[in-house]
Amino acid sequence: MEKEEIIIEIKNFLSGKQKCNPSTIKDELKKKGITVENLEQVFGTKSITDILKAIPEIYFEKDEHGTSYVKLKNSLEQDDSVKNIQKSESQVLKKETNKEDRIPLRERIKKLLSFIGKDLIEKDEAVRLALLASIAGESIFFLGPPGTAKSLVSHRLKLAFKDEDEKSVSYFEYLMNQFSTPDEIFGPVSLKALEENKYERITQGFLPEANVAFLDEIWKASPAIQNTLLTILNEKKFHNGNNVNAVPLKALISASNELPVKNQGLEALWDRFLIRAIVNPIQDDEGFEKFLYGEKVKAELEPTDSMKKNLISTSELEDWTEKIEKIKIPDEVRNVISKIRHELSRKNEEKKRQENEKFYVSDRRWKKIIKILKTSAFLNGRNSVDLMDCQLIEYCIWNTENQIEEAEQIVKDCVEQNGLEVDIAVNDICDEIEEFKNEIKKEFYVEDDYSDKLVKNPVFEEYPDFEETRQKKADEKYNSILKSIKTSIQEVDNYISEKSAPFRENLFADQKMRKVILKAVEKPRLELEKAGCDLNKIRGQYI
Numbered sequence: 001m002e003k004e005e006i007i008i009e010i011k012n013f014l015s016g017k018q019k020c021n022p023s024t025i026k027d028e029l030k031k032k033g034i035t036v037e038n039l040e041q042v043f044g045t046k047s048i049t050d051i052l053k054a055i056p057e058i059y060f061e062k063d064e065h066g067t068s069y070v071k072l073k074n075s076l077e078q079d080d081s082v083k084n085i086q087k088s089e090s091q092v093l094k095k096e097t098n099k100e101d102r103i104p105l106r107e108r109i110k111k112l113l114s115f116i117g118k119d120l121i122e123k124d125e126a127v128r129l130a131l132l133a134s135i136a137g138e139s140i141f142f143l144g145p146p147g148t149a150k151s152l153v154s155h156r157l158k159l160a161f162k163d164e165d166e167k168s169v170s171y172f173e174y175l176m177n178q179f180s181t182p183d184e185i186f187g188p189v190s191l192k193a194l195e196e197n198k199y200e201r202i203t204q205g206f207l208p209e210a211n212v213a214f215l216d217e218i219w220k221a222s223p224a225i226q227n228t229l230l231t232i233l234n235e236k237k238f239h240n241g242n243n244v245n246a247v248p249l250k251a252l253i254s255a256s257n258e259l260p261v262k263n264q265g266l267e268a269l270w271d272r273f274l275i276r277a278i279v280n281p282i283q284d285d286e287g288f289e290k291f292l293y294g295e296k297v298k299a300e301l302e303p304t305d306s307m308k309k310n311l312i313s314t315s316e317l318e319d320w321t322e323k324i325e326k327i328k329i330p331d332e333v334r335n336v337i338s339k340i341r342h343e344l345s346r347k348n349e350e351k352k353r354q355e356n357e358k359f360y361v362s363d364r365r366w367k368k369i370i371k372i373l374k375t376s377a378f379l380n381g382r383n384s385v386d387l388m389d390c391q392l393i394e395y396c397i398w399n400t401e402n403q404i405e406e407a408e409q410i411v412k413d414c415v416e417q418n419g420l421e422v423d424i425a426v427n428d429i430c431d432e433i434e435e436f437k438n439e440i441k442k443e444f445y446v447e448d449d450y451s452d453k454l455v456k457n458p459v460f461e462e463y464p465d466f467e468e469t470r471q472k473k474a475d476e477k478y479n480s481i482l483k484s485i486k487t488s489i490q491e492v493d494n495y496i497s498e499k500s501a502p503f504r505e506n507l508f509a510d511q512k513m514r515k516v517i518l519k520a521v522e523k524p525r526l527e528l529e530k531a532g533c534d535l536n537k538i539r540g541q542y543i
Contacts, residue, residue: 003042004496006034007055008504011072019061019069022048056494106381108310109507115307116156119297121287125510126153126279129395131160132508133275134212134251135317136324136375138368139233141218141270142255143401144279150255153279154214155299157251161211162311169211169250176220185215185225186238193241200241208238211250218254219266226269233272250317255279259400262356274368275395278404320378327374328384332418336390339414341366344397347406359407361397369396376508388503390415391513412516419517422495424488424524429531432481437538439477443470444542471542478539485532492525 006029013028014020026048029039040046043054052058057073103111109131117127126142130153133140142150151173161169174185183189187206189199203209215221221229232238233252238245254273260266282288291297303311344359361369372392373385391411398407444467445454460467496518503514515522 004493004500006039006042007497008501009034010052010055011057011501014058014070014072017071019071021069022052025052025070103310104381105379106505106507109379111307111310112160112312113507115301115303115310116159118301119295120149120153120156121291122282122284123149123153123279126150126277127156128508129275129277130154130157130251130253132372132376132379132392134160135312135320135379136368136372137250137317137321138274138372139252139254139272140275140277141273142253142277142279143257143259144255145257145281148279148281149297150253150279151214151216152297152299154212154251154253154255156301157253158212159301159303160312161250162308162313163211164313164315170209170248172205172207172210172213174207174215176215176217176225178220178222180220180222180225182222182224182228186228198241200243203238203240203245207232207249208240208245208247211248213249213252215252215254217256218269219256219258219260221269223265226266230268230272233269248314250314270399271362271365274365274372275392276398277395324371324374324378327377327382329370329373330384330386332387333373333385333390335418336387336411336414337366337369337393339417340393340397340410343410343414347410357400357402359397359403360399365396369393372396376506379508380502380506382502386502387415387418387420387517388506388509388513391509412513415513416516416519419520420495420499421520422492422524424492424528426488426524426527426531429481429484429488429528432484433531433535433538436474436477436481436535440474440538440542443474474539474542478535481535482532485528485535489525489528492521492528496521496525 009029009032010025013025026036036046039048039051043051045051052070053060058070059073060070113124113128113131116131117124120127126149130140134157142153144150154173155171158169158171163169174180183201185207187201187203187208190202193200201208207213215229228238232247232249236247236249238247260270282291341361344361347353348358369392373389376389376392377383377385394408394411397410398404441454444457444460446457447453448455457467499521500514500518503517504511
């Protein structure tokens with residue numbers, strides 16, 4: 001584990017605590033697999049006290065018995081924008097429920113993800129994307145072979161929501177085939193209505209009255225089903241005879257082991273599924289054994305009273321929609337989106353690219369992508385989108401299996417171009433080292449008359465005090481440069497620690513994007529470490 005990762009683990013553990021004994025922190029790190037040997041390797045010391053003292057955000061205090069405790073200086077401080085969002089949310093909840101204060105929104109969402117993903121092996125990505133899409137009011141498509149828990153993820157998703165009576169929401173699930181009829185999806189025709197010359201469906205228990213729905217093998221749907229689905233997805237309305245009814249659908253998850261066939265009239269329906277994710281069989285051997293020999297995974301879970309407080313109500317979703325709309329899009333994110341769009345166009349112009357492999361992202365999809373990014377930022381407790389959220393774009397811009405990896409790389413490259421940078425004078429330090437190197441050659445070496453090579457000045461053998469004086473002078477320069485290197489490395493580490501915290505805490509984006517964002521910051525750190533090695537080599541030439 002890297003230094004910054006350990007520091008983040010320590011700060012997360014201390015967050016919200018009044019005080020804590022250093023030994024307790026050491027035990028907590030052990031639980032996470034961070035041993036004393038790991039600490040010594042990363043920090044150069046086994047002492048947890050020395051490590052904690054080196055973290056600027058932590059300070060020590062002693063009780064009346066002389067026992068040392070530590071706590072986080074800013075444990076109760078948050079960004080003003082986050083405070084405003086959480087304060088507003090808290091006021092709404094108090095007004096609506098008149099109950100005890102709830103935990104911050106991000107913590108609620110984190111607990112919900114853990115709850116609905118319980119015992120689902122290697123399905124974290126599917127769970128978090130499904131919850132994100134449902135809160136954003138968008139639909140999601142899962143591509144994967146049969147038997148990979150696609151329907152189970154959908155069934156669990158409904159557990160995240162509740163109606164206004166604190167009860168579970170309604171759920172509809174159906175496996176499509178080429179003989180599926182609208183009656184099976186939208187409800188049978190009412191015979192009583194027919195007697196009155198009305199053509200209406202009995203929708204109770206069917207898709208038009210479901211809060212969460214899962215449609216498997218979606219591309220086998222008939223044109224009649226597809227057309228009705230388009231209206232439901234576009235307008236959240238269902239035309240039932242002469243009536244136009246609003247549907248309570250919060251989330252529609254579709255799935256298939258194949259993508260829609262070209263030129264079969266499925267393009268419009270395919271375009272409505274904003275997020276497209278791969279759901280594979282279990283890959284890890286340990287996870288596979290746990291799946292085989294562990295307890296059977298339950299589709300239904302009974303939330304505890306504590307967990308029920310975290311469930312999302314319809315009124316909350318409506319309130320969140322207004323707040324999500326106000327989330328800001330900073331310039332660096334706008335630049336990333338613009339670069340991605342232009343890069344897709346550039347790819348489409350490549351001579352070797354087949355027509356059916358060209359990228360196409362409709363204007364409607366771009367607009368919805370912005371909503372997904374804003375929703376991610378809001379649920380993470382921020383008032384603006386950041387570069388980490390941009391990773392989610394890769395799930396929204398591919399249309400064929402061949403484009404999946406390409407889309408991922410395009411997003412990665414465009415984010416990297418706009419990643420964080422730190423202003424550290426690495427070149428100046430390197431120039432100092434080069435100058436120091438030349439001084440050492442001049443002060444301690446002479447050219448051998450026979451070999452034309454540099455050899456230690458023979459005068460030092462006759463006058464050792466003279467050599468010692470020069471060494472002291474050289475050491476002063478050495479220590480000065482070394483101090484600059486260490487200070488600069490500490491500045492970089494502090495910058496990374498400060499800036500990467502929101503990235504690491506992102507509940508929906510893949511953490512692989514964090515290293516991409518920080519790549520330009522980590523480069524000068526590596527250069528500084530190399531400069532330190534070069535400096536030590538020079539010192540070895542005169543001591």
